[in-house]
Structures are given as C-alpha cells and as structure tokens.
Amino acid sequence: MGAGCQPAPIREWYGATGLWYWLLAMSRPHRLPALLSLFGLSAWPSLATCATPPAGPEPTLAVGIFSRERINACAITSQGSITLQDQQGRQVAVLPARAVLEASVEGSRVAVSCAEPAGGGHAQRYVLSSPQRLEVRLAGQKPRAYRGRLLLSACARGLLLVTQVGLEDYLRGVLPSEIPSSFPPEALKAQAIAARTYAIRTAGRHAAEGYDLCDSSHCQVYLGASEEDPRTDAAVRDTAGVIITYQGRPIDAVYHDCCGGRTGGNETAWKSSDPLPYLRPVSDRDGETPLCGRSPRSVWTRQVPQARLAAALAQFGVTAPITAIEPATRDENGRPRDYHIRGAQGEVTLLAGVLRGAVNAMLGPGTLPSADFIAAPNGDSIVFAGRGSGHGVGLCQWGANALAQSGRTAPEILAHYYTGVTIGPTSPEITGRLTGRRMG
Numbered sequence: 001m002g003a004g005c006q007p008a009p010i011r012e013w014y015g016a017t018g019l020w021y022w023l024l025a026m027s028r029p030h031r032l033p034a035l036l037s038l039f040g041l042s043a044w045p046s047l048a049t050c051a052t053p054p055a056g057p058e059p060t061l062a063v064g065i066f067s068r069e070r071i072n073a074c075a076i077t078s079q080g081s082i083t084l085q086d087q088q089g090r091q092v093a094v095l096p097a098r099a100v101l102e103a104s105v106e107g108s109r110v111a112v113s114c115a116e117p118a119g120g121g122h123a124q125r126y127v128l129s130s131p132q133r134l135e136v137r138l139a140g141q142k143p144r145a146y147r148g149r150l151l152l153s154a155c156a157r158g159l160l161l162v163t164q165v166g167l168e169d170y171l172r173g174v175l176p177s178e179i180p181s182s183f184p185p186e187a188l189k190a191q192a193i194a195a196r197t198y199a200i201r202t203a204g205r206h207a208a209e210g211y212d213l214c215d216s217s218h219c220q221v222y223l224g225a226s227e228e229d230p231r232t233d234a235a236v237r238d239t240a241g242v243i244i245t246y247q248g249r250p251i252d253a254v255y256h257d258c259c260g261g262r263t264g265g266n267e268t269a270w271k272s273s274d275p276l277p278y279l280r281p282v283s284d285r286d287g288e289t290p291l292c293g294r295s296p297r298s299v300w301t302r303q304v305p306q307a308r309l310a311a312a313l314a315q316f317g318v319t320a321p322i323t324a325i326e327p328a329t330r331d332e333n334g335r336p337r338d339y340h341i342r343g344a345q346g347e348v349t350l351l352a353g354v355l356r357g358a359v360n361a362m363l364g365p366g367t368l369p370s371a372d373f374i375a376a377p378n379g380d381s382i383v384f385a386g387r388g389s390g391h392g393v394g395l396c397q398w399g400a401n402a403l404a405q406s407g408r409t410a411p412e413i414l415a416h417y418y419t420g421v422t423i424g425p426t427s428p429e430i431t432g433r434l435t436g437r438r439m440g
C-alpha cells in the first residue's frame with residue numbers, strides 16, 4: 001500500500017475525559033446521514049389490510065443482546081459510517097464504513113479503540129449508530145447484525161450490550177427464531193401479533209439490568225437482523241401495530257410449539273399464577289385428530305432412570321424409588337393440572353408445569369417435552385409417554401399451522417387460542433411504557 005492510501009493523521013486521546021476525534025471521518029460528507037441514523041427513522045413500513053398505524057412515535061424497545069453471555073470484549077463494524085456519542089450525548093467520533101471498533105471493559109468504564117483509522121477513548125457509556133446495520137462480533141461466535149442503535153456500558157458481568165430497536169424491526173428478528181418461516185402466511189401473522197403483544201406486555205421485566213427485554217427464550221429469542229426472512233417480514237408488515245387485548249389491556253400472549261391436542265390453563269403451567277380469563281384450556285382438535293398432530297413432537301416417550309428422577313424430585317421430599325406419578329386432577333379436556341408423586345419415602349402433589357420445570361432444570365430441557373403425559377415404573381426407570389412440546393398455554397404454533405392451511409385467518413386463529421380477546425391496533429397509551437426511546 002502506498003503512502004497515499006494511508007489514513008489521514010488522527011488525533012487521539014483528547015484530554016483526560018476520554019473524548020476522541022477522528023478528524024478524517026468528521027470531515028466526510030456522509031457524516032450527516034450517520035447522525036440522522038438515530039433509529040426509528042425506518043418508521044412504519046407500508047401498511048396492508050388489517051394493519052393500522054398507531055399515532056405518535058414508533059414504539060421502541062431496549063433489548064439486552066448476548067444476554068446469556070459474560071462479555072469482556074467485542075468488535076463492532078458496519079457497511080456504513082459509525083457515529084459514537086458518549087454518556088452526555090456528545091458526538092465523539094465518526095468512523096468510516098468498514099472500520100472495526102474494539103470495545104472492552106476497563107473497571108467501570110468502556111474502552112474503545114480502532115486500528116485504522118487509529119484512535120481510542122473511554123467513557124461510562126457509548127452510543128453507536130449507523131445508517132447501515134451494526135455488526136457485533138464476539139470471539140468464537142457467529143457475528144450478528146442489528147438495525148438499531150447500540151449502547152455499550154459496564155455492568156457487574158462485564159460489557160453490557162443493549163440495542164435500541166423499533167418494535168416492528170425487533171419482531172422481524174424475533175419471528176424466524178420463534179416459528180418455522182415455512183408456515184402459511186396467516187399462521188405467521190398470528191405469531192407476529194402474539195409476539196408483538198407479548199413484547200409490549202412484558203417490556204420492562206429487565207429494568208433493573210438496564211433494558212426492557214433480553215434476547216433469549218426467557219423473553220423472546222432475538223438474534224438480530226441477520227435472521228430476517230422475507231416471509232416473516234411480510235407477516236410483521238401486514239400486521240403492523242396490531243395487538244391482542246382483553247378489557248383494553250395487552251394480554252400475556254404466551255405461545256408454544258405444540259399442545260398435543262389440548263392447551264392448558266396458565267395456572268397449571270406456572271407456580272403462583274392466578275387463572276387468566278383469556279388463557280383457558282382449549283380443545284385443539286378436529287374430531288379425534290389433534291390440529292397439531294403433524295408436529296414431529298406431537299407424541300413422545302422418554303425413559304428416565306429412577307436415580308436421576310429422584311435427584312430432581314428430592315427438593316420436594318420424595319426419595320427413590322418413585323413408585324407412582326399419576327394425575328391428581330384434570331381440566332375439562334382431560335389435560336392433567338397436577339400430578340401426585342409417591343416415592344419410597346414421601347409423597348407430594350405438584351402442578352404439572354412445576355413438575356416438568358423441576359425435572360428439566362435438573363436433567364436437561366428436553367427431558368419432559370411437555371407436562372401432559374402418563375408415567376409408569378419400568379425396572380430401574382420411569383417411562384413417560386406424552387403429547388406436545390412446550391408449556392402448552394396460549395397459541396399452539398403447529399395448531400395455527402393447520403388452521404391456516406384450512407383457510408382460517410390470523411384473527412380467527414388467535415380467537416381460538418386466546419379466549420374472549422379483541423384484536424386491533426395498539427395505542428400510544430399502551431406503548432408509552434416502553435423505555436427504548438427514552439434511553440441514550
């Protein structure tokens with residue numbers, strides 16, 4: 001490379017405050033678009049059929065990314081320029097396209113550096129924005145791209161990465177991880193409306209950690225823009241702003257893979273949850289055939305060694321060998337609400353979801369695919385024969401697939417799984433509690 005190709009001189013380390021400037025980048029004409037990239041400007045996509053744009057600014061979420069990782073450092077790049085602001089909102093640098101910014105934690109501050117053009121600094125927080133997607137790379141992991149702004153700060157676990165992303169762009173990243181993109185459009189639209197409702201209702205559960213939602217299955221899986229698919233994009237676009245409400249409030253729109261022919265009430269899946277009027281048991285059948293019968297997880301069997309099962313249930317005072325696991329009560333469709341468990345010593349009655357949760361937490365998430373099963377001792381093991389996968393409450397995705405194939409619309413599908421609900425546009429009063437726009 002000749003000298004003429006070298007980057008222009010860079011001034012580094014401006015004073016002790018950590019301010020820094022890339023003079024070359026600052027003088028470039030594309031600086032303005034970089035500033036205008038403060039996200040949300042992607043705005044509401046073109047609207048179709050049942051979608052009505054809510055008035056007011058686009059709802060924006062703060063999503064903690066790589067939230068299950070302990071991060072000490074990452075690299076960030078973009079096909080567009082990257083603008084950096086510090087915690088006071090001052091613009092401290094503009095990096096040219098394809099420059100790589102390295103970020104790490106230094107005590108309670110974030111240190112950033114770039115090799116070409118050379119520069120660096122540190123601050124309590126940096127806010128990164130770009131007219132193009134920001135690509136985040138962690139050592140040993142596949143890079144992920146994000147449409148929103150990126151906030152970097154230090155937390156007890158290391159580097160905290162939060163993306164501020166418009167609700168609709170967020171959903172474009174969520175759907176491909178939460179439902180097969182090959183499902184029919186009306187099933188994908190039902191899923192988009194459920195995921196939008198769930199995000200609005202749940203936002204803020206991670207407020208103590210500095211964001212609205214995490215990016216794991218604890219909230220909804222969100223792997224960024226790299227996962228987007230034209231089919232799920234269309235489902236988000238065609239339902240823009242539409243949510244599910246009950247008595248004017250967004251519902252807890254839980255959903256799952258496959259119910260096996262009957263969904264459960266929320267109070268049987270989670271401890272200490274009062275029965276919600278819209279999360280009632282639903283028969284998910286066409287005659288004798290489960291609507292979700294085509295799912296590869298519609299029926300299943302598992303053999304669990306006595307010693308391992310007893311280890312998982314020891315916390316409830318039950319010891320090996322387990323002599324019986326029998327439904328104690330069932331709902332109107334026959335789905336067990338709770339199970340009575342008898343051991344060599346001790347017996348206990350557990351909610352169906354609590355039993356499954358305890359076993360899966362100790363023995364692995366797939367040990368009991370669902371909480372709807374029969375169980376019988378067999379030598380040194382207990383054999384479970386069950387149906388469905390997931391918690392079994394609310395929207396059944398494989399059932400939605402079958403309903404869409406038989407010509408049902410997204411609102412009809414949602415009305416089947418969520419009892420007595422209304423489907424319609426959201427409002428600024430409902431989305432105003434999302435914190436994304438207020439951050440940074």
Ligand SMILES: [Zn+2]
Nearest residue numbers: 213214218219
């Ligand atoms: Zn979460």
Ligand SMILES: [Zn+2]
Nearest residue numbers: 259292396399
């Ligand atoms: Zn089902």
